[in-house]
Amino acid sequence: MKTDELREKYLEFFESHGHSRQPSDVLVPTWDPSVLFTPAGMNQFKDHFLGKVKLEFTRATTCQKCLRTGDIENVGRTAYHHTFFEMLGNFSFGDYFKEAAIRWAWEFLTDKKWLGIDPARLSVTVYKDDDEAADIWHEKIGLPTSRIARMDEDENFWPASAPSQGPDGVCGPCSEIYYRLDSGKEVEIWNLVFTQFNRVGPPPNNLRPLPSKNIDTGMGLERTASVLQGAETNFHIDILYPIVQAAAEVCAVQYEYQSDTGRRLRRITDHIRACTFAIHENILPGPKKARYVIKRLLRRAVLDGHQIGMREPFLHQLVPVVAEVMQRPYPELKQTTERVAEVIRQEEADFFSTIDEGLARIERIFESMQREGAVMVDGAEAAALYQTYGVPPELFQSLAAERKLTFDWDGYQEAMKKHEDISGGGRSVLFQTGPIETLKEALRRTDFLGYETTRSDATVKGILVGNGDEHLVSEVSADEAEGKTVRVVLDRTPFYGEGGGQVGDTGIIESDTMRFEVTDTQRAGELIIHVGRLTQGTLTEGMTVRAIVDQQRRAGIRRAHSATHILHHALQQILGGHAQQQGSKVDDDWLRFDFTNQTALTDEQVEAIEKTVAEKVRLAAPIA
16 A cells, blocks of 8 residues: 555545544744644644633544654664654544543454555553553444553553653553564554543642543554555655655665664655655754754764765755655645755755865764774863764764763763853754743642633732843832843733734733733743733732733634634645645735645635625624
8 A cells, every 4th residue: 555545545545534624734833933844743733732722523544644753763773763754643632541542443444445454463551550441442343352451650650650740731542553574573553642630740640530531542654554555664665765765876885774774764865755745844954943953964974975075066856756756645744845956955065075084074073083992072072072063963973972971961062051142042952941940840830721711810929130141030110121131930821821822812811010011922832932021010929910802803813813724725626635725824904825735826716715704704603
């Protein structure tokens, strides 16, 4: 079965069971500062699971573009690890639970109408105390107990080890489905997460049942495709092997699976696919956060090419190959092929201009360490190498690991700080600490009341003051705050924090003696942060205040938000199902809606879309 067919069959199956097919979220979810990249299908539904968003559907299915770098050292070395991958998922928000999730998973996998996998090749794991899931697999599905393994919380709980180690919050047991290969090895292809608890504090008795139980599942598209295609590895399936072959051709080498060259070609394949998708979404290689990750991936791939024998830019030649093999689900890639390739070519050229000198310097460092009997790479030397030659520390660490050497990350970070100016320019760290992180650690979350009310009493829990140099204070007066941005965290609030393309609320926070004008509302993890100006009185931590949302502006935002759904429906009706949402921006008097289409719209199509939208608006149907 082709990978494109598998992807479509999955979505069709769950649509046939009442799920709303939702588009993939973008790779960098700007509304969620807790992650650099979208790591899983459930990420775009966080607010649904937490009850922060009014539901338009209680069942959803997606094929999500994901990017993770936690296992980057395994990419190319193993059969199944990737940075970029697609995750198929089905989700329930207080609708169905374990039995339906398990029944549908089994039906999709084994029914000849769908995948038709031999049931004898499948086995499952469940959490050791999850008798309910084990009974469903055995009594309802008919799976022998010999093929139902009970595992501890480090294997079959999400997040892993949550009952004993945390973090606090929603969690639940999971059930993993495995496929037995001809070799006898078992490969995980699907994980069903049963989100049914709220963890509160350390054990014992710290798992409180949730009033609304949810389902969150994830099936790796590439891994399942390799099973269905009988492929030796994920890199041998129909959407990846053509890239491997093209990389071998561009590098003028032969691809052999077991060789060092084969490992490097697989890593080049993975990284160029990840970078093609990221740069298509305007995540350009750069010095910080997500942009630094893309720079790092490109330079790892260039280094692999250099080790094979390449001495000039080559990666950019693979961009059209990626766009070609991924064109059915992502036709928009072809529209930006030239732009993406040029960005990559420039980054390659920059690195190739210094790579020989950088590698020679690394080799001299290793030789010196060997003479001295040292086993840890000096972090300050690594920082100097990055500043001078642009060699990312992760590459240095990888080369050191090949020689059984360790890497001084603390020394590297300390040395890098000395090179940074006050704005943080050139910073290569991926995560920053500061007053916001301190508040997130101390307060955990803000209770959101905005779906029930636009005004409420609340308690001030945190105050930050500053313009680019924010610091925590216990109190601040209007005179002290003049000309400065003030950020306020409450224990609860009716203010909506910017997210999902929708702007944050505005309004006021006041007491009898204090007035704070909220000009924006943002999110930091599960905290809601009110941004604005203190215009009267003194704001004090612990004081009771009234939080009042600008209702007129909120109403305008709601109208614009509803308009995005009407427009999306009209686009799909006129252009076809490929017109998927790629992003949006919603304000009280305007909206922007990004969508995929292979060509510019004709005047006739624009007119038809406008007519369809106008008809829906004239119906004045109530919003559920």
